Amino acid sequence: MSIHGDLISQVLHIRHHITGHQEPVRGTAFFFNRNYRQYFVTALHVVPDIYTNPTIEVFLDNKWNSLRVNVISLGVGAIDIAVLELPNSPQSNANSMVKSDIQYGDHIHFLGFPYGLSGGTVGTTVFPIPFVKTGIISGVVEESGVRRLFFDGYNNPGFSGGPLAYMTSSGLAVAGVVTSAFMVGTENTGIGVALSIAHAIDLIDQSAVAIPPGRHS
Numbered sequence: 454m455s456i457h458g459d460l461i462s463q464v465l466h467i468r469h470h471i472t473g474h475q476e477p478v479r480g481t482a483f484f485f486n487r488n489y490r491q492y493f494v495t496a497l498h499v500v501p502d503i504y505t506n507p508t509i510e511v512f513l514d515n516k517w518n519s520l521r522v523n524v525i526s527l528g529v530g531a532i533d534i535a536v537l538e539l540p541n542s543p544q545s546n547a548n549s550m551v552k553s554d555i556q557y558g559d560h561i562h563f564l565g566f567p568y569g570l571s572g573g574t575v576g577t578t579v580f581p582i583p584f585v586k587t588g589i590i591s592g593v594v595e596e597s598g599v600r601r602l603f604f605d606g607y608n609n610p611g612f613s614g615g616p617l618a619y620m621t622s623s624g625l626a627v628a629g630v631v632t633s634a635f636m637v638g639t640e641n642t643g644i645g646v647a648l649s650i651a652h653a654i655d656l657i658d659q660s661a662v663a664i665p666p667g668r669h670s
Contacts, residue, residue, distance in 0.1 A: 460625060464583045464615060466512040466566040467495065471502040477510070481565035481583065481615035482537075485551050485627060487657050493537040494653050495614030496632045497528050500535050509537075512571075514579045526656035531599045533632045534648055536656045550626040553600075553651035555619050559590045561604055563631050563645065565615030583615065590619075591644060600649035608634040608645035617647040 463484040468477040480499030484491055500509060503524055510517040523538040555561070564583040571581035588606035595601070602617060608631060617629035629647030 460564070460616070460618060460627070461582055462580050464564045466569070466571065466581050466583070467499065467614070468510045468512075468517065469500040469503065470506060470508075470510075472505055479566070479569060479611055480613045481611065481631070482509075483564075483614075483616045483627070485653075487551075487654060491538070492525060492653075492657060493522070493539050494630060495535050495537070496630060497533045497535040498632075499614045500537075503527070503535060503537070512581055515574075526660045528652065528656060531597070532648065532652050532656075534630050534653050534656060536653055536660070550621070550624060551650045551654065552621060552626040552628060553649050553654070555590060555593070555602065555628040555649075557590055557593055559619045560587070561590060561606075561617055561619045561628070562587050563604070563606060563608075563612060563615055563617045563647070565612030565631065567609035567611040569611060584612075586612075588645070600651060602629045602647040602649060603635065604645045604647065605643065606645045607641060607643050612645075 465482050467482045468479040470477045478499050482493055482495035484493055508519055508521050510519050520539055525536040525538055528534040562585050564585050567584055573582050586606045588604045591605050592603040612631050615631045616627040617631055618625050618627050627650055629649055631647045633646045634641045635644035635646055
């Protein structure tokens, strides 16, 4: 299974400044479309202060660019997902499918910027190319309304917020949002954890702004 260029260009390296902290939080985010509108999704712990400071920095053209965001919806409790919108988006063609029917044993890829690393650049607007890791779905666990995807891959710092993708009969689809590594004490077990993309879709559908562009409620 290879990674389609459309998905690569929709995955961005981001950082977010927390009020009262000197160092920003770094992670990964990605675009996808829902109901004719483009959204920007990441892990909530990457942007924990987004209501107080509704800006993120995106690494483009070999520098950090500050962008103001609209907060669409934030997960509550174990739903470690933030759904945002970039009014001045650097990427306007989020064409990747999103599907939530991934199964135990499916082969997956997950994309991100571990430790800030990237694999070069692409596009006329210079997008950093995310690192890609591969594995399989080791377990799909749903409890208390939270659907977690466990996969056999080291989730290094920086992958959080990135997409977990798999191949369907219709092509590559995003199935989850990478959120954490399964830790035993301070040991990274090599088991990664993602939340089903269904939670991001639910956050969008439950918000009041999931309307086609050009229309206003």
